[in-house]
Each structure stands twice: as structure tokens, then as C-alpha cells.
Amino acid sequence: DQQVKQNSPSLSVQEGRISILNCDYTNSMFDYFLWYKKYPAEGPTFLISISSIKDKNEDGRFTVFLNKSAKHLSLHIVPSQPGDSAVYFCAAYSGAGSYQLTFGKGTKLSVIP
Amino acid sequence: DAGVIQSPRHEVTEMGQEVTLRCKPISGHNSLFWYRQTMMRGLELLIYFNNNVPIDDSGMPEDRFSAKMPNASFSTLKIQPSEPRDSAVYFCASSLGVARVANYGYTFGSGTRLTVV
Numbered sequence: 001d002q003q004v005k006q007n008s009p010s011l012s013v014q015e016g017r018i019s020i021l022n023c024d025y026t027n028s029m030f031d032y033f034l035w036y037k038k039y040p041a042e043g044p045t046f047l048i049s050i051s052s053i054k055d056k057n058e059d060g061r062f063t064v065f066l067n068k069s070a071k072h073l074s075l076h077i078v079p080s081q082p083g084d085s086a087v088y089f090c091a092a093y094s095g096a097g098s099y100q101l102t103f104g105k106g107t108k109l110s111v112i113p
Numbered sequence: 114d115a116g117v118i119q120s121p122r123h124e125v126t127e128m129g130q131e132v133t134l135r136c137k138p139i140s141g142h143n144s145l146f147w148y149r150q151t152m153m154r155g156l157e158l159l160i161y162f163n164n165n166v167p168i169d170d171s172g173m174p175e176d177r178f179s180a181k182m183p184n185a186s187f188s189t190l191k192i193q194p195s196e197p198r199d200s201a202v203y204f205c206a207s208s209l210g211v212a213r214v215a216n217y218g219y220t221f222g223s224g225t226r227l228t229v230v
Contacts, residue, residue, distance in 0.1 A: 032215040043117070043204055043221030044156075051215070089156065091218065099144050099163065099214050105155035 003027045004092050006104035014112050019077040021107050023090030026071065030092040034101065035064060035075050038087045047088075048075070080111045115139075117222035119205050125228045131193040134225045137186055138207030146219060147180055147190050148204040156204070162188065174199075195229045202226050 005024045013019045023033075031052040036044035050057040050064045050073070057064050063076045077084055090104040118137040126132050138145045146161040160170040162182045170180070177196070182188040192199055206219035 034218045036218065041223070043206070043223050045221070046218040049216055049218065093215055095215060099146075099161060099208065100158055100169070101214070101218065102158075103148075103156040 001026075002104075003030075004090055004102050004104040006088075006090055006107050008107050009105070010108040010110070012110045012112060013080045015082055016079045019075075019080045019084065019109055019111070021075040021077075021088050021090075021109065023073045023075075023104055024071055025073075025092050027092065027094070027102075028071075029094045030102075031095050032093040033064070033066060033073050034091045034093065035062075036089040036091060036103075038089060038106070044089055077109075080109075082111050082113050085109055085111045117205055117207050117220055119203075119222035119225050121225060122223065123226045123228075125230065126195055128196055128229055129194040130229075131191065132195045132199075132227060132229075134190040134203050134205075134227070136188045136190070136205030136222060138188070138205070139209075139220055140186065142207035142209045142220075143185070144208045144210075144214075144219075145182060145188050146206040146208075147188070148206065148221075150202045150204060150224070159190070159203075192227075195227075197229045200228050 034049040035047040037047045038044040048059050066073045087106045087108045089106045091101040120135045144163050147159040150156045159172045160180045165182045180190045202224045204224045206221040208214045208219040
């Protein structure tokens with residue numbers, strides 16, 4: 001049973017346009033959500049996170065939106081750049097002493113110059 | 114800071130052989146995680162340690178898999194005997210404290226690509 005789902009395996013976007021990556025979750029106990037970026041032959045690297053008490057967090061070109069009632073979050077990249085081409089993983093975290101991150105399967109973003 | 118260091122980067126072995134993957138976490142980090150990435154299952158947690166003690170190994174596929182953390186700067190993941198279905202990329206990650214995981218996640222190594230033929 002997948003608790004974190006990224007239903008789009010891939011996404012192609014023109015350079016300069018907005019990229020929107022989506023993630024759904026099923027576990028109401030998750031209280032933090034994170035996005036990771038992964039280039040080929042490298043490990044995932046942390047990109048941005050959001051607490052469940054917020055609905056938006058912004059860091060430069062990256063903004064994460066959280067809709068708790070829908071159990072849905074999205075990552076917006078504006079404007080998209082060719083260097084953003086990578087696999088993006090959504091991850092969820094439940095506190096209370098658990099250090100575990102539960103990951104989605106990832107979405108491969110291709111930004112076309 | 115050299116980051117999380119994993120070795121080897123690539124491993125090709127024959128079915129039935131023992132495989133040992135190694136990880137050096139970031140100095141000062143007190144939690145260490147082993148993940149496996151496959152096309153079918155994505156990134157799945159195998160086991161994690163806190164202060165060198167295994168906390169949750171429920172993700173370890175079967176008895177052929179074992180992990181140890183003899184000290185704060187070294188961990189191993191062993192597969193004995195290896196099977197073709199174990200072929201995957203194995204990641205090690207480390208973190209410092211609960212608050213940091215929530216806001217900054219883990220720091221991952223570059224992974225070991227294991228191929229069992």
C-alpha cells in the first residue's frame with residue numbers, strides 16, 4: 001500500500017514556463033512533507049519542505065503548496081530551467097520520534113531549451 | 114564536509130555470492146538509513162539506526178539481508194546469498210536529530226548500483 005503517490009512518471013516543460021509536480025498521500029499522521037531532486041548517478045538532494053500547519057512555502061524559484069483536506073501537495077518551479085531536469089521525489093514524514101521518510105516513486109522532469 | 118560516502122559505486126556479482134555494501138555517514142550525524150531504489154518499488158527504507166542501534170528493520174526483505182553499525186562512522190549492508198532480484202541501487206543516508214529531518218531531510222550518499230547476474 002503506497003502511502004505517498006506521484007502519479008505522473010514524467011513531465012516535459014519548455015524552458016521559462018512553469019513546472020508543476022504533484023503528490024498525493026494517504027496517511028493523516030504525516031506532518032511534514034519534503035521534495036528531493038535527483039540527478040543520474042547521484043543521491044537525492046533535499047530541495048524544499050513544508051509543515052502541515054502551513055499551506056505554502058517558497059524558496060526562490062521553488063514553491064510547495066499543501067492542501068491538507070485533499071491530502072495533496074504540489075511543487076511549482078518558475079521559471080523552469082534546463083538544469084532543473086531531474087527526477088523529483090515527494091517524501092512525507094511523521095514526527096513523534098520516527099525519523100523515517102516515506103517516498104513516492106518520483107517524477108522525471110525534462111525542461112526543453 | 115565530505116558528505117555521506119558509499120562504496121563501492123558499482124558492484125557486479127554472481128548469484129549466490131556474498132555482497133557487502135559500505136557507508137560512512139556525515140560526522141556528528143546520529144541516524145543512519147539504508148534505502149533501496151528499484152523501478153517497481155521506488156525508494157524503500159530497509160533499515161535505520163539511531164545512535165548505532167538498529168531501530169526498525171521491518172523493511173529488510175528477508176533473512177538474506179543483514180546490516181550492522183559497529184560505530185558512529187561506519188555501517189555495512191550485507192546480502193548473502195545474493196539473487197538477481199536484489200539488483201538495485203542501494204542508498205545510505207544520515208541525519209542529525211528529529212527537527213532537522215522534518216525541515217531538511219536526510220543527506221544521501223551517491224549510492225551503490227548492484228547487479229547480480
